[in-house]
Amino acid sequence: MEKFIKLKSIPAHIPLMNIDTDMIIPKQFLKTIKRTGLGKSLFYEMRYDESGKLIDTFILNNDPYSKSKILLAGKNFGCGSSREHAPWALLDFGIRCVISSSFADIFYNNCFNNGILPIIIDEKSIQELSEYSKRKEEIEVDLNEQMILYGNKKLTFDIESAKKKRLLEGLDNIGLSLKKIPNIEKFENSMNKTKPWI
Amino acid sequence: MSKTLYDKIWDDHIVHEENDGTALLYVDRHLVHEVTSPQAFEGLRIQGRQVRKPKLTLAVPDHNVPTTDRSKGISDKQSKIQVDTLRNNCKEFGINLFDVNDKRQGIVHIIGPEQGFTQPGTVIVCGDSHTATHGAFGSLAFGIGTSEVEHVLATQTLIQKKSKNFRVNVNGSLPAGVTSKDVILKIIGTIGTAGGTGYVIEFAGEVIRNLSVEQRMTICNMTIEAGARAGLIAPDDKTIEYFKDRPMSPKGENWTKAVAHWKKLFSDNDAKFDKEVNIDAKDIEPLVTWGTSPQDVSPITGEVPDPEKEKDKDRRTAMYRSLEYMGLKPKMKISDIKVDKIFIGSCTNGRIEDLRLAAKLLKGKKIASDVSAMVVPGSGLVKKQAEEEGIDKVFKNAGFEWREPGCSMCLGMNEDQLSSKERCASTSNRNFEGRQGRGGRTHLVSPGMAVAAAIKGYLADVREIN
Numbered sequence A: 001m002e003k004f005i006k007l008k009s010i011p012a013h014i015p016l017m018n019i020d021t022d023m024i025i026p027k028q029f030l031k032t033i034k035r036t037g038l039g040k041s042l043f044y045e046m047r048y049d050e051s052g053k054l055i056d057t058f059i060l061n062n063d064p065y066s067k068s069k070i071l072l073a074g075k076n077f078g079c080g081s082s083r084e085h086a087p088w089a090l091l092d093f094g095i096r097c098v099i100s101s102s103f104a105d106i107f108y109n110n111c112f113n114n115g116i117l118p119i120i121i122d123e124k125s126i127q128e129l130s131e132y133s134k135r136k137e138e139i140e141v142d143l144n145e146q147m148i149l150y151g152n153k154k155l156t157f158d159i160e161s162a163k164k165k166r167l168l169e170g171l172d173n174i175g176l177s178l179k180k181i182p183n184i185e186k187f188e189n190s191m192n193k194t195k196p197w198i
Numbered sequence B: 001m002s003k004t005l006y007d008k009i010w011d012d013h014i015v016h017e018e019n020d021g022t023a024l025l026y027v028d029r030h031l032v033h034e035v036t037s038p039q040a041f042e043g044l045r046i047q048g049r050q051v052r053k054p055k056l057t058l059a060v061p062d063h064n065v066p067t068t069d070r071s072k073g074i075s076d077k078q079s080k081i082q083v084d085t086l087r088n089n090c091k092e093f094g095i096n097l098f099d100v101n102d103k104r105q106g107i108v109h110i111i112g113p114e115q116g117f118t119q120p121g122t123v124i125v126c127g128d129s130h131t132a133t134h135g136a137f138g139s140l141a142f143g144i145g146t147s148e149v150e151h152v153l154a155t156q157t158l159i160q161k162k163s164k165n166f167r168v169n170v171n172g173s174l175p176a177g178v179t180s181k182d183v184i185l186k187i188i189g190t191i192g193t194a195g196g197t198g199y200v201i202e203f204a205g206e207v208i209r210n211l212s213v214e215q216r217m218t219i220c221n222m223t224i225e226a227g228a229r230a231g232l233i234a235p236d237d238k239t240i241e242y243f244k245d246r247p248m249s250p251k252g253e254n255w256t257k258a259v260a261h262w263k264k265l266f267s268d269n270d271a272k273f274d275k276e277v278n279i280d281a282k283d284i285e286p287l288v289t290w291g292t293s294p295q296d297v298s299p300i301t302g303e304v305p306d307p308e309k310e311k312d313k314d315r316r317t318a319m320y321r322s323l324e325y326m327g328l329k330p331k332m333k334i335s336d337i338k339v340d341k342i343f344i345g346s347c348t349n350g351r352i353e354d355l356r357l358a359a360k361l362l363k364g365k366k367i368a369s370d371v372s373a374m375v376v377p378g379s380g381l382v383k384k385q386a387e388e389e390g391i392d393k394v395f396k397n398a399g400f401e402w403r404e405p406g407c408s409m410c411l412g413m414n415e416d417q418l419s420s421k422e423r424c425a426s427t428s429n430r431n432f433e434g435r436q437g438r439g440g441r442t443h444l445v446s447p448g449m450a451v452a453a454a455i456k457g458y459l460a461d462v463r464e465i466n
Helices: A027-031 A085-093 A105-112 A123-134 A161-169 A173-178 A181-194 B005-011 B038-047 B077-093 B108-115 B129-137 B146-155 B180-191 B206-210 B213-226 B237-243 B252-262 B313-326 B352-362 B380-388 B391-398 B447-456
Strands: A006-009 A012-014 A070-073 A097-100 A117-120 A139-142 A147-150 A153-156 B014-017 B023-026 B029-032 B057-059 B123-126 B140-143 B157-160 B164-171 B199-204 B230-232 B275-280 B287-289 B297-299 B341-344 B372-375 B400-402 B423-426 B441-444
Touching: A012 A123, A027 A085, A027 B077, A070 A123, A085 A105, A097 A123, A105 A117, A105 A161, A105 B146, A123 A147, A173 B146, A173 B157, A181 B014, A181 B023, B005 B140, B005 B199, B005 B230, B029 B108, B029 B146, B038 B077, B038 B146, B057 B077, B057 B108, B108 B123, B108 B129, B108 B213, B108 B380, B123 B129, B123 B146, B129 B140, B129 B213, B129 B230, B129 B237, B140 B230, B146 B157, B164 B180, B164 B206, B180 B213, B180 B275, B180 B287, B180 B297, B199 B206, B199 B213, B213 B230, B213 B237, B213 B352, B237 B252, B341 B352, B341 B447, B352 B380, B352 B391, B352 B447, B380 B391, B391 B400, B423 B447
Parallel strands: A012 A070, A070 A097, A097 A117, B029 B057, B029 B123, B123 B140, B164 B199, B164 B275, B199 B230, B341 B372, B341 B423, B372 B400, B423 B441
Antiparallel strands: A006 A139, A139 A147, A147 A153, B014 B023, B023 B157, B287 B297, B287 B441
C-alpha cells in the first residue's frame, strides 16, 4: 500500500449529501476480479450520458478537476454497500483524500486499506475549502501534522492514531495481525473448551 | 458491571487489545460470495498465505447468478468468470461452497441462518453490507470490505474499533397491515440514513419480541440503511426453536451447552446506552419510499413532500434531485403513483414467511394488465418449500414470474434490471439512483404492499386488499 504523508491538489467539490457507493461505482463494474482499472467508471452515471459520452457539466470531466487528488463532498459520503470497488475506483482515478463532514462506517474503514485519507471536518470549513475548488487553487493536506493548509490559513482534523500510523507507513494489516498468531491460537484453544460447538 | 448485548459479544471475542482500544476480534463465521471475494483470494495467493480456518467460512454465488433457466449455465461472460473464480478459489483453499445448481444455493444472508451456520453470540462477517441481517439472532454481524475479507481468511480475525451502543425500542402492538418492513422504514425515516453511524443498534420492545425470527431479520437487514453497521436482537425461545435440528446447528451435548450460552445473551437491566429512541407502534402505517434514500418515507395515505418546506438547504437540494430522478411532483398523492414493475425477493424480504404473506393476499387475484411482476425466492430451499405449499401457483396464476433464487433485481447485477424511467414497487432495501438499473425508479415497500401495487397498478394500501 502506498504511504500517505502530504498531498497538494486543487480540490474537486461535489456538493451532494449521501453520495452512496452505487453512485461512486455502479454495479456493472463490480464484475471484475481485479482491483485496478475502475477509475474510468468512477461516478459513472454522473459522468457519462446514456450513450457513453462525457457529460461536460460534471466537475470531474473538466480540467483541472480531472486531475484532482482531493475530493470535497457533502455529508454521509460512501453510504450503502461494503464494496471496496468504491475506494478502488477513487484511487484509480487519482483521488487519495476525501473531505466530508461525515462518512459511512464501512467506506471509512475501506479507505485506510487502500491508502486513501478520509478527513472529517465541519460543514462551514467545507464551504470555505470549496472556494478553493471554485477558484482552482491548491490546498495541502499534511497527515503527520493533521492539518489542511489553504491560502495563509490552516485547520486541524482528528484521526485515530493507529489509522494515521498505517497510512503514514503504508502498513499491511494482515502482516501485522499474523504476528499475533500466538494470541489467536491461545484464543482458539480456550474457545474450543468453552464453546466447542463453534 | 452491567453490559449491553453488544458489549457482551464484543468482550467475548477480543483476541488482543491495543492501548487505544483497537481490538483484534475473533470471527466465528465468515460468509463469502462471488463479487467481493476474488481480489481477497488473489491477495492470499500473491503473498503465499493460507486460509486459517476453512471450516469457518461458507461460500455461495448469489449476486450475479441468473434467475431464469440455469441449465445452460451463465451467459454473461464476466458473471461467469466471477462464479467460476469463486468455485476455483473454494476448491484451492478448501472452503465449503453451495454452487449454482446446489438446491441449498441462495442469498448469502438467507442460507446462513437456514443452514444453522449463523448462530447466536457469534461474530459473523461477509463482504456485503446486509450482513447486518444475522443480528436478528443475537450475533454481531456486519459487512466488511474485500481487504478485510482477505484479513479474515488469513487470520480468522478482524481489526476493529468498538462502536457505541444505541437502542431502539418499538413499543405497543402493530396495527393491521403493518409489518416489520414498515417498522424498519419508520425507524430509518425517524433517525435518518446516518442516524446510526458509529453505533451498533439493538432493537427491543414489545413489538420486536412479538415478531417471528424471520420478521426480525428484515429489521436487522436494513440497519445499515440507518448507517449502523450492525443491528442486534436478543435471542429468545423463538430463536432457539429456530435453530433446533438445522444442518449446521450444534448437536447432542453441544446443543445443550450452546443453548445455555445463548440464554445469557441479553442486555442487562441497567446497561447503559449512548443513545436511545422510542417508537410507538400505533404511529406506524404501511410505508413507501418516495425518494432515492431509504429515509425518504411516507405513509401510503400521504403525499410526496414539498422541498420548499424543508429548512435545511442541503437536504432541500437533495430532495429536488430525488424528485427529479423519481419523476414525481411535490404534493402529489402517493397512491397516484403508477408502477410498471413489482419485485418480491432479496435478503430483506425473500423468505418463506414473506412469500406466504404475499400469496395469501394475492390468492385468486390478477396483477394489473400493464404491470410486470416477479418473485425471486431467497434460496433454493425457500423455493422448494413454497412449491410444496402451492405458493408458486398462486403467484403464477396471478401473473407473476416465478424465478430461481439470488439477489436479482435488488441490485441488478444480473439481467434482472429496470430500464430508464421504469418504476418499481420493490421489497428490497435500497432506492439509490441507478440501484435497480440506470434511471430506474425504486419504491421500497413490504411484501404485502408490493402485492397491493401489483393488483392496482399504482402504489396502493395493503389494507384495502382482502
